[in-house]
Amino acid sequence: MLFALGAMLAGAAELPLGGWIQIPILSLIWWQIRKNPSTSFRATFLLGLSFGLGYFVLGLWWIFISLHDIGGMNVALSCTAVFLLAGLLAIFFACATLAINASKGKFFPGLLLAASWVATEYLRGILFTGFPWMGLGETQVYGPFAPVAPYLGGLGCTFFVVLISWQLLSLRAHFKTTALFLVCIVGLSQLLGVWSFTKPKGGPLTVELIQGNFAQSLVFKPEGMLQQIAFYKSTMTDSQADLVVSPETALPWPETNLPTGTLEDLQDFATKNKRFLLFGILGRHFNPADGREFSNRAIGLSPSSPPYRYDKSHLVPFGEFIPPGFRWFVNAFNVPLSDFSRGPQNQPLFIINREGQLPLYAAITICYEDVFGDELAARLRNSEESANLFINMTNLAWFGDSQAPTQQLRLSQLRSLETGLPALRATNTGITAVLGPDGKILAELPKFTQGILKTSIQTYSGKTPYVIWGNIPILSLSCLLLILGFIRQRRI
Template structure:
């Protein structure tokens, strides 16, 4: 029989962990969230180690509840797309957010098992950081992956951003977890923990001394168009036409070297657009000598899987055939329907797509420049900006160089929420990892220009209909992360975990 006092302590323990998870998620939205999350994690590790380490079940449940608090707060905006835009029943929408959060929290829970399986060691911090890295990698891989709201993207406003060009976001995650654990150990072993923290500080400072990419050519004059159209408009013919007319007019009158409109700026199959739309834009491009990139629904005549349409970026440049980039990493339920889940999609009151998937290593977009060397841009569409390893692989395997990153996004599905700021941080992390500037053209925000160090150089206010007209300096070169990807940090993490398990068996 469980003593009532023990049951009460357990309830308080779990509630505290849930609240701490929610606080950690909230802190990531602050200006210095990458710094603030480190002491919060130290408190979480302390709370997770208060109880008896011998119970794997207890540790797993504790980690799960902590993760649940973190993801429910961090991913609540999915409710907006399901209920407010999609018209799904409120209870079913809440349940969907809860289940996704619980699934995400499971990876956090599995990572925290290190505190039970490999405890009572001065190397526990290394083992915990290694297990966290492995679980985060798997979270971004299994079932096509959903690595949103990781610890890494907050480091664009934190101390470990300079590590990203070397070993990527997972290495930033490793240092966040390891450092927060060492802070917790200051009272128990002050000398070793202090020396370890000094070593991490020195290593981080030294890492900031090198850069791996350099400017190329004169700054590029760009115009990023933000239409600010509600998602509900594209489900009505008059709304579709209104949006097409706006973006067509905005692109037609621009004199920038590169003009970019967001994902599905033309929310209609390319072949069904008003007669002469693409031809008129191409004629203008040929006359003015500028370049144009915008989102459209692509159409395929022969597909093996029967999927006729794709989420496409269409590029136009002088004297060149149209450039086509079809989105490769599709959003489950939003852009493809997993087998057995058509019942879930049928609960929406709006049509959802089952898109064809583009190739993994599609060519870069060629940006023509009068009297200058052309530039090459790596294109991503919305959700693809989440997967740093895939982008690094594309740049590494490309037959041409990459000088700038371009992301086309439409987050109107998620209303006035933190989804846009979360994706902006992910874009900043991609620039840090690759050492390349980025252009983000979005429908509702946050339209912005990022430097190769991930800093926001200029941006538009959210939910405004405007254009961002500015310049961006292109870069050339490859960072160590682009050359090696996640292999180094994953190898180190796996070696540490194997070593930890061997030590555990010996002792």
């Protein structure tokens, strides 16, 4: 039953009002766990593990596509890998649910469970390089606690989702006080949306986001690479926009091995037409620290500045770097260049300096770097210049026709909410989109189509409380509640 409810919770995230729908499903999960006749920590842990497995198996099944369909790994090993990853992530859910056994009372158990959930979700985002995908906070871009994000980030949204889902259990026994509590929490959350911390900067920026829709299998064939390079080069040099963005590894060859004149022609176009071009490529430089030669790189070309380079910092385990002891696993699927060099976490912003306009500064992320809200907030906080927009370059062709693109789109929306900055997303197969500073989708291209998203975007300046403080406030609150819960438990 709990496995099915976990799967239902994951499925609800894909619905238009998923952030609202997940709350009663969570409440039903807590009810199922609480009614279990055994109150031991072991029993509660196993129940939490069961619902976590259902949640992550359904939510992350698309990893099978990258391992089996793209990488050629056999079915048994691919299924086992997905299940083991789901099991590992479910352990964090199981640990969080132990708080259900740790306290009594009307309101404190909900606070303790919410604090426990925040703590384990934070750990899930940092241990073993972190994988905070499918957090409860990201669905709140379509839920009641979206206005919390600029203050407390995605973890703050998670705190309130867990809290009110638990309090729903008291609605029958204590209707008036519980209903008043729920109305106040949701109402105060909505009230937070009245204030904004960023404001428009300069005039609108015209942009073109290119979605090539190239099958991932073509990237591993020389003729496919040449076809892709020719398409993106031709499309970028036909642009009329101020800024043109192509996806991650749009030019899928090492920078030093591109067809003769490719980068020179692009630079010549940018200079003569006063355009700004940003595209993904394989960077090539030997890193003596780790012995690796290639990087997942973005190159930015400007009319009058040297080429800009950004090397991806937060790499995908097994896809972009090989954890110690797992070379055998990577060898089981046929994916070249699975071990990239890591770029510094704090790198310069891409400058868009149009004539007669204030200079704009873009924070670049590649692939799933926009999953890590606290890291992005730290980058903005530590940057010499204030960022005015995000640009994410992604290639999700690895995961076929699955919910992976919509999941990452929600994460990008949450990042815009947290920072109060608009975002551009250029992807290979989708979802290419433009996001406002409130996380709303302003324009997008259909998935699995080749096209160009032509629009304009208003950039913003300023810093939200979340950018200034990161996760410190919500983690401090959660730690305080956990300490109080521990003290109460010792006194019982």
